[in-house]
Amino acid sequence: MSRPVDALLDFLRGEEARGVTHIHLDDDAKALLRELHRRARAPKAVPASAAVVSRPAESVAVAERPAAAPAEKTELFVPEISAPAAGSAAERIAALAAQAENWAPARKLGTLRTTMVFSTGNPEADLMLVGEAPGYQEELQGEPFVGPAGQKLNDILKAMGLAREQTYISNIVKFRPATAGQTTNNRKPTLEEMASCLSFVRTEVEIVKPRCIVALGGTAAEGLLGLTGSVSAMRGKWYEFNGIPVRVTYHPSYLLRSTSVRDKRAVWEDMMEAMEKLDMPISERQRAFFQQR
Structure with missing residues (x-):
């Protein structure tokens, strides 16, 4: 708690x-x-x-x-945070999101935009995915991981045998980090911005009670676990957040930029580790994805 x-x-x-x-x-x-x-x-x-x-x-x-x-x-x-104690998981997440809408510790920073983007998916999911912060597309649609990065994430989940709606998807920061003259450009949230919203993520984990969390990208790993350095150094092992096992992998947007089959295979290996943690079946065909011929 x-x-x-x-x-x-x-x-x-x-x-x-x-x-x-x-x-x-x-x-x-x-x-x-x-x-x-x-x-x-x-x-x-x-x-x-x-x-x-x-x-x-x-x-x-x-x-x-x-x-x-x-x-x-x-x-x-x-x-x-006044964590909702009663109601279904969906009702408690909705109450938490309403509290985040005008969350003073984030608002007072003056470095975040005003549109709150909280979470999406199943509030009783076994798998929770955590990113860094909403970007232009997420702010526009009011939902985490939409646009090209969201589609890539959907493709990964589909390969696992999961629909997006079967997982719970959130971000460390609930508002898009602002920049001067900002249009479609995004930036990484600061440690201060992550700290201002981390209590929400902690409470989300308490409500959802996932069996496994995947941190998508180095910023999410930094905010959630306090890790620094490259994702390549972070991945390949299990961590823990509030008693829940956490795996770190590359952000879907990184895969959109990378032409390396090795990077795609690395993400897939991390996701198979999550599948095994969730006792999901893995076929031989799935195990062979992105293997070098």
Whole structure:
């Protein structure tokens, strides 16, 4: 279950990504953190609620790094998602999406566009696919993974024996990252932008309860798992997010640009690993896809 402390950690990671080295806490916030610490040490921990801190009193280090100039006085909002506890999975996802529509931690950044694109597919799916952020086509249609990349993903799922509607598809960031004079061009979301929305992804995983997650591309792997480096180095092994096994593979848009059969085979091998994790049958014909002749 998502805890307020998880939302606090997401916020702090976002502040660290901005280069902030210290935050200011008032007496109420310090008391809250002490209570969290006390409850964590107790035999049965009970999560405390998040807080809004507005009166700076004491600086607390976010990370071990050289001292910087004192930060200007700012209001620290610790984001907490009111995860829907009742209703079907579909109703709970719908309520979560409604909450994301005007999500202040993302809105206040000023670097994301205003159209929210949440998720699509079956909210009780065994397989969850996570990308980075909506692009031009996704913003236009209000659905993740549409356009050429979405069609490529559909083709991959079809080869697995799955329809798009049988899976749950989401993104780390729920709004399209903005650029100056933006038209159809897209950009990678920043760590700060990913941190602002990560609590939603965590809650989606709690609601959907997938048996397996596939992170599509290096940015999704970075936001979901904290990994950095090349996808080629990330793939080929299992990771974990909130107790759910995660596989990293290339983004479908990368396959559209690549002419390498080896890259296509790599993605297919990752998907077969996911199929095996889900106890899906794999035919000899499927195993032979994209093998070098």
